[in-house]
Amino acid sequence: MKLTAWAVERDGERGRDVHLLVNVEAETDSPRAPVAVNLALDRSASMRGAPLAAAVEAAQLLVERAGSKDYLGLLAFDGVPEQLEPLRLMDSDARADLAESLSLLQAGEGTALHEAVESGAAAVRRLFIPGARPKMLVLTDGEPSVGPRSLADFRALGSKVAESGITVHALGLGRHYLPEILEALTGPSGTGFTHVDDAEGLPVAAAGLVAELFGEVGTEARVHVRPSGFSELQCRHRYLARVEGDSLSAGLGSLSHAFPRRALFTGRLELADWSLGVTTTWTQNGDTRRVAVPVQRVLPDSPEGRFIRAVGAELDLVSAESVAWKALMRRNPAAAEQSLKAAEEALRELVRLGVDEVPAKRHVDRLADLKLAVERRTGELPALLVRRARAADARTGLSIIQPAIPARKAGN
Structure with a gap:
């Protein structure tokens, strides 16, 4: 280390x-330990079409990248969770079975998120694999509509799963899922959750999660x-x-x-x-x-001192941004404007410090969207932007910052 x-x-x-x-x-x-991952994949009605196809493609990436000592399972959920594939060692037969089950997935009705996580974690706990790390990866685009729905219920569930030794990772797709719920599920595991705007961005985000899961x-x-x-x-x-x-x-x-x-x-x-x-x-x-x-x-203006200041400024930025969105949702534009100013000052500090490891540019577009929402003061909030900001807050608050993926060159 x-x-x-x-x-x-x-x-x-x-x-x-x-x-x-x-x-x-x-x-x-450093050699990594094998992992045992139960994938909980949302197949509710809102996933029909492109979202489900992209989710299947992302899950197939998980199958392809799994090592010969890794275990994978598949739980699909709509109104009812169903463990389609038990956790199995990823030999050629298991890979083929899992890939086929993914290809046959069809959208249903309802979103039993709480029961899906509870059932998926129970399946992981029933299997002991010496040396392998037990994990769950939850992919959802919907708000829970079946079973427990309160934030308190999901906080209790997230703590219970983490205390049992299972690490929960999550990816929220689009504009319907509730970021507070995914944060409640993943926070106790120290992972945070990832946000994807649309189906097109799902494979890239999944690649980052795969690197995190299989790089432990x-x-x-x-x-x-x-x-x-x-x-x-x-x-x-x-x-x-x-x-x-x-x-x-x-x-x-x-x-x-x-x-x-x-x-x-x-x-x-x-x-x-x-x-x-x-x-x-x-x-x-x-x-x-x-x-x-x-x-x-170190001195404040040394490279290390500037790094420390940049990390603090980024924490201040994402926290103020999240507070501003909450204030807008409570229809308190004055408080939102005050928090926006705090976020913008933190962004200016990041720009002034110019630390490559804590780049300011990844926050510029979100704050521009927030500023526009504050200036409008009325009308429906852009839910997509709220969720994007909350995901950034969750991941930054737990210091899980995925390195930027290099732009693809023309012709590649």
Whole structure:
């Protein structure tokens, strides 16, 4: 693992603050563990036609990329979930059966999302595969219409599934799914969810998820920070954090190739003489690794200091953007305008910092759409844009930022 911890001291609103950024990145040549993935695929009426065809194509990519030691299963759901293919080792026969089941999928009626996740997770729990990581991948474009529908129900379910050791990944398609529900399902697993505007973008997003699923080399990663000389310390990312003795611990979830995990902590100083003890733990090949990470103090305008500031600015941006959309939905344009200004200031800070690893351009179009919605003040909100913003907030808040996919050259 590549482990770094950088700390920068700056003036804060109530005195001197220290910002600590811990980076955890799997080595590209680290061997990955096999996975057992149950794919829960929405086949409700709204998926009929191009969306279902694109979802099947994305699922076929999962089958193609699975290794010889991986297990895959298929659960399709409309008003009723149905485990069409049990989790099986991906030999040639299993691949053929799974591919055929995918090709025969037809749209139905209703969306029993809660029961689908519950049933899919139960199928994963019934099968023990030594060394393999149990996972679920949920692909849906619809709001639940059958069974439990409240956010509280899905929060309880997401926590229950994560506590059983199963990691939940999700992809929301189009303008009908509820981002709050997908965040409730995936947040406890430390994964967040991915948003796709339309069926055409689904294969690209699926490729990113496949890379994340099949690139995992470590699990149950945690960062432990022991402060000295501080009056308070908080984790800026929305990981599940807890106090452990004299330390603050944040769970990062799984570690995959090409998906560095970051944890930003901010603390208010009480003494001029301060220190931070950082330890990172994770499970790899069945063994728990524990490594102390030396903290390097950096200047605000050094490359590392600018990186820390950029990560904080991006967190501020996506959080303010999400608050602005919520304010618009509550028909509070004044609050939305205030949050928009905060998001735009954070975007300007990103532009000023110019950090390649935290590019400002991936936020420009969304904020332009938000500004237009705030200026209009009335009329129906563009649901697609709301969901896109909430997905960006969820993934950024858990520091899962997929590297940009290079543009395809003409003729390729």
